[in-house]
Amino acid sequence: MAEKLTREQIAQRIAKEVHDGFTVNLGIGIPTLVANYIPNSMSVMLQSENGLLGMGSFPTEDKVDADLINAGKQTVTAVPGASFFSSADSFAMIRGGHVDLTVLGAMQVDHKGDIANWMIPGKLVKGMGGAMDLVAGAKRVVVAMQHTDKKGQSKLLEACDLPLTGQSCVNRIVTDMGVIDVTAEGFELIETAPGFTAEEIIESTAAPLKISKDLKTMSFS
């Protein structure tokens, strides 16, 4: 089998989901890396659910401000045109459908679009934070994750067995093997990572996987 994609490559592919004028919320992990691949020519506002629309890069040492952080509690900056608001307004933005795209990681996604990414029974639970609101409210939900877990088990399933974060909410999944859409008929493979065949991806997926008639090889720019 070919080499699976790196986290950076997954992020780079997901950046193509971002369009000019979008308001985007990026989760922690691979999703955060997506910001590095959004072209400067695009006008995109990054939303951070703790109350910032227009998040910029990390500050230089002299610009560090304890009152300006992102949802991962990291010090950040605000871009020209940014705004600050309360958590209630932030989630009105999210739940009210004013965020065009959210990208988050997941432990499991199933072919109905259910997602599990906040708790493993028997393990210490840290809380769902804003994830349940984001998957319920954003106009489009894209998941960034490895295709299989550390034991080699598929993270794409017929039915999630971990506690759900949201139901029928995922639109697209970008993994280290391909791009899969969640359709009314279940999973559909629309792109393969370079070097992988559709058959290899089907083999690694624990749910029926249709192959798109327009199947493409993933490109990154």
Added chain:
Amino acid sequence: MNKIYSSAKEALDGVADNMTILVGGFGLCGIPENLIHALRDSGAKNLTCISNNAGVDDFGLGLLLQTRQIKKMVSSYVGENALFAELFLKGELELEFNPQGTLAERIRAGGAGIPAFFTPTGVGTQVAEGKEVRQFDGRDYVLETALKGDFALVKAWKADPFGNLVFRKTARNFNPMMATAGKITIAEVEEIVELGEIDPDQVHTPGAFVQRVVKAPSLEKRIEQRTVSLG
């Protein structure tokens, strides 16, 4: 009428065991540091604290976990606190997780006289278990109830003597909703300015929501994740 108190200790007058306390902040950003210290020193116990997070081991609400003053936390994420985990696993601390937006809206509703509301967040998950689910325009929504507190402890940047508040950057977070939902709301601020000095158009929280104001003698403003770029 004088809303300005000379110390956090005096401002907390009336705090007692078994109360529900709303505490503003997101992580350690925008937390009422001095009021939290004074709440610890008050010795009030069996408290229910409604706060998005639970501080870290040695700062923020983590201080009240050390002294076992908190009986129950209502939060959305408590990942940065090892003591919290230990107390929870030993059964010494109750915990109610709320999705962050649901938590914000429950507090907003509490302060706005709305007893409950339907939200799409959490439908089909553990969060919705035992709660009414109703369909509107073909989509399912879960019924969530309002939250209020005996006290709300918030942190603002500036206040005037009437209690009008201005917040700064992302230190605003949960503070404005919490200010509306406390029977007694105490604002810890960096600066108290003259009446009229805050442009009415720039007031974030109108003074009617705030009963007490105290100027912070000092603030540590600890940073959880100091991330910098080389420029």
